[in-house]
Amino acid sequence: MTVIRRETEADAPLVHALHDAAFAAAEHSSGHEADLVDALRTSGDWEPAYSLVAEADDRPVGHVVATYGRLAGERILGLGPIGVDPALHGKGIGSALMHAAIAAAEARDEPAIVLLGSPVYYGRFGFVAASEHGVEAPDPNWGPYFQIRPLTAWRSGLRGVYTYSPAFDEFG
Ligand SMILES: CC(C)(COP(=O)(O)OP(=O)(O)OC[C@H]1O[C@@H](n2cnc3c(N)ncnc32)[C@H](O)[C@@H]1OP(=O)(O)O)[C@@H](O)C(=O)NCCC(=O)NCCS
Numbered sequence: 001m002t003v004i005r006r007e008t009e010a011d012a013p014l015v016h017a018l019h020d021a022a023f024a025a026a027e028h029s030s031g032h033e034a035d036l037v038d039a040l041r042t043s044g045d046w047e048p049a050y051s052l053v054a055e056a057d058d059r060p061v062g063h064v065v066a067t068y069g070r071l072a073g074e075r076i077l078g079l080g081p082i083g084v085d086p087a088l089h090g091k092g093i094g095s096a097l098m099h100a101a102i103a104a105a106e107a108r109d110e111p112a113i114v115l116l117g118s119p120v121y122y123g124r125f126g127f128v129a130a131s132e133h134g135v136e137a138p139d140p141n142w143g144p145y146f147q148i149r150p151l152t153a154w155r156s157g158l159r160g161v162y163t164y165s166p167a168f169d170e171f172g
Pocket of ligand 1 (some may be wrong): 022082089091117
């Protein structure tokens with residue numbers, strides 16, 4: 001059985017090891033995703049409600065976090081990293097984490113979540129190219145890989161270039 005719950009203090013080292021393992025064989029990896037999570041955790045852009053762990057057999061087997069970046073002068077969530085134990089890929093754990101993160105943001109009246117990733121994968125969760133909503137990536141080369149999931153509180157005035165939490169500049 002896998003449950004999705006909020007990260008606790010005791011999880012931090014296990015979450016670090018989990019991202020190291022998850023991204024070791026990933027197609028696109030900076031090699032610093034675990035360090036990025038640690039840097040984000042001590043930043044002012046971290047909101048505990050958006051750091052979620054998938055737990056199975058009493059251990060974290062997946063983790064996702066969304067932290068605040070900036071868009072049009074407002075705090076808007078950027079999702080990532082997300083990682084699942086490589087031995088457990090393809091069992092729906094990543095999807096469960098994504099649905100939980102989106103529901104948490106929706107419940108707290110966040111206007112949107114943005115991310116950089118595969119349109120094929122994230123399209124399953126309602127993400128579309130951010131440009132469709134007038135939102136530009138920090139790097140124009142990201143093209144359709146920079147995506148947005150508008151939520152109920154979305155407003156069309158939220159346009160322009162999105163900037164991630166500064167920790168992404170160092171470890172992203
Ligand atoms: C991406 C990741 C979190 C998905 O977790 P998961 O538990 O395996 O996901 P699910 O079981 O919910 O979904 C699996 C499906 O997603 C697809 N998928 C996974 N990664 C994908 C990617 N990068 N691009 C397209 N599809 C992808 C799988 O092919 C599979 O497809 P299927 O359902 O048609 O068989 C996991 O593969 C992972 O940890 N990868 C390494 C880290 C990483 O790349 N993170 C994302 C960076 S944007």
